[in-house]
Amino acid sequence: MEIIIANKSHSHYARIISETIAASAKVRGTGIAKRSAEYIIEKMEKGNAVIALEQDQFAGFCYIETWGHGKFVANSGLVVHPDFRGRGLARQIKAKVFQHSRNKFPNAKIFSITTGLAVMKLNSELGYKPVTFSELTKDQSFWDGCQTCKNYDILQRMNQSMCLCTGMLFDANKKKINGHKKIKSNVFRRLKRIKENLLLNQKKKTK
Numbered sequence: 001m002e003i004i005i006a007n008k009s010h011s012h013y014a015r016i017i018s019e020t021i022a023a024s025a026k027v028r029g030t031g032i033a034k035r036s037a038e039y040i041i042e043k044m045e046k047g048n049a050v051i052a053l054e055q056d057q058f059a060g061f062c063y064i065e066t067w068g069h070g071k072f073v074a075n076s077g078l079v080v081h082p083d084f085r086g087r088g089l090a091r092q093i094k095a096k097v098f099q100h101s102r103n104k105f106p107n108a109k110i111f112s113i114t115t116g117l118a119v120m121k122l123n124s125e126l127g128y129k130p131v132t133f134s135e136l137t138k139d140q141s142f143w144d145g146c147q148t149c150k151n152y153d154i155l156q157r158m159n160q161s162m163c164l165c166t167g168m169l170f171d172a173n174k175k176k177i178n179g180h181k182k183i184k185s186n187v188f189r190r191l192k193r194i195k196e197n198l199l200l201n202q203k204k205k206t207k
């Protein structure tokens with residue numbers, strides 16, 4: 001398996017990547033932002049994406065976005081092709097795109113918002129901490145990207161202060177107190193359940 005920074009020569013994989021992201025979002029029932037093949041090609045051409053290939057077969061992908069004039073960086077669109085899941089590939093891709101983000105944007109804070117337990121776990125391993133949305137980018141174009149999510153009404157109702165997604169932040173400049181502590185998956189699972197009970201029940205009541 002090869003896990004590399006993608007470039008122009010990988011453009012022909014953009015369609016299958018876009019289709020795999022769309023199919024996965026459908027299965028998960030999320031309104032995840034659609035990533036067109038053109039958008040993915042742009043990321044590859046700028047050196048802002050990581051691709052995993054088995055021989056010449058597409059296996060996984062993730063890309064970098066910058067927000068707030070480069071003050072914030074997000075590692076988004078993580079996807080592993082169903083044929084390659086469950087063997088640690090997402091962990092390797094996340095590590096690669098994280099290292100690439102740190103090298104390329106050394107002064108940026110790296111963040112993520114997600115409902116995915118796998119991503120929360122991997123972020124925590126890399127040193128991200130759960131934070132309130134107020135600590136994330138204020139760049140409105142980032143939050144506008146949530147418009148295609150089926151829970152966008154919750155985000156609006158909460159004035160962009162919280163949603164079903166958990167915000168996580170890696171800040172290289174923050175002093176580590178007591179070293180880096182990984183958060184147990186059960187904690188994320190419980191947090192997710194509490195938020196779903198709270199926010200989805202409110203949503204039903206207002207209908």
Ligand SMILES: CC(C)(COP(=O)(O)OP(=O)(O)OC[C@H]1O[C@@H](n2cnc3c(N)ncnc32)[C@H](O)[C@@H]1OP(=O)(O)O)[C@@H](O)C(=O)NCCC(=O)NCCS
Pocket residue numbers: 024025028077078079080081084085086087088089090091092114115116117118119121122
């Ligand atoms: C989520 C996804 C990227 C995981 O890819 P993968 O290569 O199978 O993941 P890995 O094998 O590297 O697993 C990494 C860790 O996450 C855990 N994990 C994987 N899928 C999980 C899931 N659906 N729920 C909870 N934990 C999960 C694994 O158990 C593993 O932890 P462990 O080693 O401590 O057991 C893949 O299933 C996928 O592409 N899904 C569709 C797209 C998606 O959901 N992307 C995330 C957007 S937020």
